[in-house]
Amino acid sequence: MANVLVKDLYTTNEGQKQHQIQISGWIRTIRSSKKIAFLEVNDGSYIRNIQVIAKASQLENFTEITKLSIASAVTISGELVPTPEAPQPFELQAQTITTAGVAANDYPLQKKQHSWEYLRTIAHLRPRTNTFYAVFKIRSQAAFAIHEYLQHHDFVYVNTPIITSSDTEGAGEMFRVTTLDPNDPPKTADKKLDFNQDFFGQETNLTVSGQLPVEAFAMAFRNVYTFGPTFRAEDSHTKRHAAEFWMIEPEMSFVNLVDILDVSESLLKYVIEYLLQHASADLQFLNDNVDDQLLARLQATLQNSFARITYTEAIERLQAAPVDFKFPVAWGIDLKAEHEQYLAEEIFKRPVFVTDYPRGIKAFYMRDNDDQRTVAAADLLVPRIGELIGGSEREERTDVLAAKMKEFGLPQSEYEWYLDLRRYGAAKHGGFGIGFERLLMYVTGMDNIRDVIPFPRIQGNIQF
Amino acid sequence: MANVLVKDLYTTNEGQKQHQIQISGWIRTIRSSKKIAFLEVNDGSYIRNIQVIAKASQLENFTEITKLSIASAVTISGELVPTPEAPQPFELQAQTITTAGVAANDYPLQKKQHSWEYLRTIAHLRPRTNTFYAVFKIRSQAAFAIHEYLQHHDFVYVNTPIITSSDTEGAGEMFRVTTLDPNDPPKTADKKLDFNQDFFGQETNLTVSGQLPVEAFAMAFRNVYTFGPTFRAEDSHTKRHAAEFWMIEPEMSFVNLVDILDVSESLLKYVIEYLLQHASADLQFLNDNVDDQLLARLQATLQNSFARITYTEAIERLQAAPVDFKFPVAWGIDLKAEHEQYLAEEIFKRPVFVTDYPRGIKAFYMRDNDDQRTVAAADLLVPRIGELIGGSEREERTDVLAAKMKEFGLPQSEYEWYLDLRRYGAAKHGGFGIGFERLLMYVTGMDNIRDVIPFPRIQGNIQF
Numbered sequence: 001m002a003n004v005l006v007k008d009l010y011t012t013n014e015g016q017k018q019h020q021i022q023i024s025g026w027i028r029t030i031r032s033s034k035k036i037a038f039l040e041v042n043d044g045s046y047i048r049n050i051q052v053i054a055k056a057s058q059l060e061n062f063t064e065i066t067k068l069s070i071a072s073a074v075t076i077s078g079e080l081v082p083t084p085e086a087p088q089p090f091e092l093q094a095q096t097i098t099t100a101g102v103a104a105n106d107y108p109l110q111k112k113q114h115s116w117e118y119l120r121t122i123a124h125l126r127p128r129t130n131t132f133y134a135v136f137k138i139r140s141q142a143a144f145a146i147h148e149y150l151q152h153h154d155f156v157y158v159n160t161p162i163i164t165s166s167d168t169e170g171a172g173e174m175f176r177v178t179t180l181d182p183n184d185p186p187k188t189a190d191k192k193l194d195f196n197q198d199f200f201g202q203e204t205n206l207t208v209s210g211q212l213p214v215e216a217f218a219m220a221f222r223n224v225y226t227f228g229p230t231f232r233a234e235d236s237h238t239k240r241h242a243a244e245f246w247m248i249e250p251e252m253s254f255v256n257l258v259d260i261l262d263v264s265e266s267l268l269k270y271v272i273e274y275l276l277q278h279a280s281a282d283l284q285f286l287n288d289n290v291d292d293q294l295l296a297r298l299q300a301t302l303q304n305s306f307a308r309i310t311y312t313e314a315i316e317r318l319q320a321a322p323v324d325f326k327f328p329v330a331w332g333i334d335l336k337a338e339h340e341q342y343l344a345e346e347i348f349k350r351p352v353f354v355t356d357y358p359r360g361i362k363a364f365y366m367r368d369n370d371d372q373r374t375v376a377a378a379d380l381l382v383p384r385i386g387e388l389i390g391g392s393e394r395e396e397r398t399d400v401l402a403a404k405m406k407e408f409g410l411p412q413s414e415y416e417w418y419l420d421l422r423r424y425g426a427a428k429h430g431g432f433g434i435g436f437e438r439l440l441m442y443v444t445g446m447d448n449i450r451d452v453i454p455f456p457r458i459q460g461n462i463q464f
Numbered sequence: 465m466a467n468v469l470v471k472d473l474y475t476t477n478e479g480q481k482q483h484q485i486q487i488s489g490w491i492r493t494i495r496s497s498k499k500i501a502f503l504e505v506n507d508g509s510y511i512r513n514i515q516v517i518a519k520a521s522q523l524e525n526f527t528e529i530t531k532l533s534i535a536s537a538v539t540i541s542g543e544l545v546p547t548p549e550a551p552q553p554f555e556l557q558a559q560t561i562t563t564a565g566v567a568a569n570d571y572p573l574q575k576k577q578h579s580w581e582y583l584r585t586i587a588h589l590r591p592r593t594n595t596f597y598a599v600f601k602i603r604s605q606a607a608f609a610i611h612e613y614l615q616h617h618d619f620v621y622v623n624t625p626i627i628t629s630s631d632t633e634g635a636g637e638m639f640r641v642t643t644l645d646p647n648d649p650p651k652t653a654d655k656k657l658d659f660n661q662d663f664f665g666q667e668t669n670l671t672v673s674g675q676l677p678v679e680a681f682a683m684a685f686r687n688v689y690t691f692g693p694t695f696r697a698e699d700s701h702t703k704r705h706a707a708e709f710w711m712i713e714p715e716m717s718f719v720n721l722v723d724i725l726d727v728s729e730s731l732l733k734y735v736i737e738y739l740l741q742h743a744s745a746d747l748q749f750l751n752d753n754v755d756d757q758l759l760a761r762l763q764a765t766l767q768n769s770f771a772r773i774t775y776t777e778a779i780e781r782l783q784a785a786p787v788d789f790k791f792p793v794a795w796g797i798d799l800k801a802e803h804e805q806y807l808a809e810e811i812f813k814r815p816v817f818v819t820d821y822p823r824g825i826k827a828f829y830m831r832d833n834d835d836q837r838t839v840a841a842a843d844l845l846v847p848r849i850g851e852l853i854g855g856s857e858r859e860e861r862t863d864v865l866a867a868k869m870k871e872f873g874l875p876q877s878e879y880e881w882y883l884d885l886r887r888y889g890a891a892k893h894g895g896f897g898i899g900f901e902r903l904l905m906y907v908t909g910m911d912n913i914r915d916v917i918p919f920p921r922i923q924g925n926i927q928f
Binding site: 199 | 467491535537539565591592596597604608611615618630639655656659663666667680681682697708710717718860881882891917918919923
């Protein structure tokens with residue numbers, strides 16, 4: 001007999017009729033007397049368990065079953081019985097229970113609350129808790145919603161390279177990639193490491209962004225996107241930074257900044273709608289147990305337009321605010337977390353795009369506005385998280401871009417191919433980048449990036 | 465006026481009625497006389513161009529337009545006119561043409577055939593050719609088809625780590641990841657590199673597979689998968705190897721090897737069906753220009769069950785074959801490309817699963833069969849490509865797995881977390897890995913892995 005999935009019992013009418021079924025899953029709780037035992041079993045397909053009734057009169061191996069440890073894997077055949085009066089909509093009256101894998105008694109996730117710090121030390125087991133089940137289910141669904149939205153809007157998915165010889169931002173702290181002998185690497189005549197003998201014949205690093213390479217594809221496919229891992233070798237031990245994280249970087253030809261903001265707002269709303277529809281049980285669990293504002297915040301995000309304000313206006317609003325900021329506010333500063341939070345949480349109380357930043361604090365490839373002081377760039381600031389999206393028009397004028405590279409101290413020789421994209425028919429184009437984990441923090445209510453990554457990579461920590 | 469997409473003109477009835485439209489795209493060819501010019505314009509949304517008729521009598525800037533170089537970006541408003549008698553189903557009679565980006569005269573992709581070797585040197589421009597347009601469009605669609613199949617079959621997507629401290633296969637040549645000063649790294653007392661001072665406090669590498677970490681999630685979500693980049697620092701300069709490539713690794717609990725083969729066959733067929741439906745114009749182009757057996761091979765793949773044969777039977781069939789293999793055939797050998805090809809192309813003439821390999825030539829985590837000589841593993845061999853998929857049941861018996869690690873020379877201390885998955889309620893489980901680029905070679909007809917990767921990474925070559 002084939003297994004049914006508990007998810008289908010909860011979400012289709014299969015759970016409303018009495019019938020014979022078989023399930024396989026893991027015991028989450030068990031309590032028993034001499035004659036009867038109640039097992040909560042989770043089969044992995046759904047956050048909710050199925051309650052199993054095991055009777056000594058029915059089961060030859062009743063005693064053995066009652067001694068099973070939490071986490072043991074079992075396969076159960078029996079009668080599914082709807083129980084509309086009970087808290088659970090149905091129960092499974094077992095006719096046979098076979099053990100598929102016995103768990104040791106020292107299983108670390110006994111039925112009690114564990115701190116998230118502790119659970120990080122057992123990241124290989126924590127997806128078995130309800131909270132992390134919900135978080136990582138949502139991670140999967142959110143990733144798919146993003147692909148679905150972009151594919152259905154004619155965006156072409158491009159896998160830009162992970163190992164790279166260039167540095168998109170011109171500023172990142174990067175991880176070096178090498179196959180040279182760590183203890184006795186080859187040296188040049190002047191006693192430097194001889195990168196010529198490394199695997200790629202030169203120094204290589206892990207990518208900090210796929211944007212530059214994906215622009216090449218935007219000139220062929222018009223609308224494209226990356227969705228892959230990116231890396232920053234940053235020292236910062238904040239709740240919002242990890243050394244390895246995933247980014248989504250859509251890029252479009254024949255667009256301006258308004259188009260870019262429209263698409264990013266539409267994409268975010270699609271993801272939220274998708275989750276409300278496909279991950280409602282997981283969101284409800286998180287709303288009940290982690291962040292009681294979660295569902296209200298997601299609904300509000302859907303129902304309102306995101307605010308849009310220029311950087312110059314934002315500075316004025318912050319200067320007029322009755323608040324003593326730690327970092328003084330003046331035109332030209334990079335907004336700090338406290339400023340971003342004040343804008344999103346106090347002034348607008350919803351996501352807000354801040355546009356047209358000073359050119360000096362933004363990347364070299366962003367398109368200069370006619371005022372010569374600002375660039376056609378925008379950050380989306382959201383409550384609780386701060387910056388979630390950064391986007392811009394890209395400088396498509398070859399001479400302006402070349403001059404700006406020089407001004408920003410970038411060696412033009414390494415970017416000739418990038419200038420080629422301008423030399424050979426550059427349309428006006430632009431795009432945006434979403435930090436996937438920041439988005440997940442927004443849609444799960446979790447407040448530490450380490451709790452939305454399966455096996456987080458943080459300075460000094462590389463378990464698993 | 466908003467742009468329409470040329471794709472919609474070709475694939476909906478929008479192309480069958482005369483009406484006013486605007487498009488933006490890039491000039492692919494241009495030929496002109498004093499009074500009239502014909503432009504082929506590609507707007508990125510579709511492999512086929514739209515023919516634009518520009519008349520001197522209509523356009524103030526007619527002379528300027530006729531002088532534009534190939535690749536220039538333009539926006540065109542005019543009347544779309546169906547032309548059912550002509551090779552093209554419609555043409556655009558231009559009323560205005562504005563230049564969005566002028567291309568330089570030395571654009572490398574003039575209208576002639578270029579070798580694939582040459583095009584690799586301009587990987588930032590080659591997606592503008594029809595062949596690479598088709599290949600990378602198919603890459604995007606195939607990736608989405610894989611996500612769609614797995615998500616709709618209740619598989620949870622897991623982003624396993626890229627930077628890792630372990631080596632899944634216990635054998636791979638790996639890339640090391642470091643932030644230590646290349647020229648003056650810290651040393652230990654015995655003059656070795658001091659990994660304690662590296663970013664993660666120990667030696668770290670780029671992942672060769674996400675399978676081990678994703679198994680942890682299969683014990684929580686039942687059905688899971690990875691889809692991400694993996695790395696091998698191999699010297700081999702073959703048409704089938706790259707240093708950076710993408711893998712899909714589904715993993716399932718409560719399954720046996722037959723289930724695993726069934727799912728992998730079903731997934732592959734879904735991808736092919738999806739492409740035949742969504743990328744038909746791209747496949748047709750490749751069939752007409754790259755591999756005239758492509759569509760027939762894909763149809764045949766769909767229509768027949770994949771063959772299934774044990775390794776032991778395969779050895780017998782190869783030994784009985786009237787062929788002098790370069791590498792002699794005997795039970796216990798690892799099958800070479802010539803053997804794989806003979807099985808898939810000559811004996812079965814279709815994809816064939818070879819199952820139950822000798823345990824000594826397969827990975828430590830594969831489940832021992834009762835015969836003590838073989839493991840419950842399978843490779844899928846396909847015509848033209850060879851090995852496309854490798855899968856197995858995983859050894860879920862803690863003691864057997866620990867003994868096998870010792871036998872294979874793996875330090876148990878680094879795999880305690882992996883053994884935990886067995887200690888705490890391991891269900892029988894297993895999965896498979898698909899090399900995404902191998903799959904793309906199969907579904908595009910391209911015969912070099914460098915031509916299905918946007919910016920391939922090969923030893924000694926890290927352009928872009």
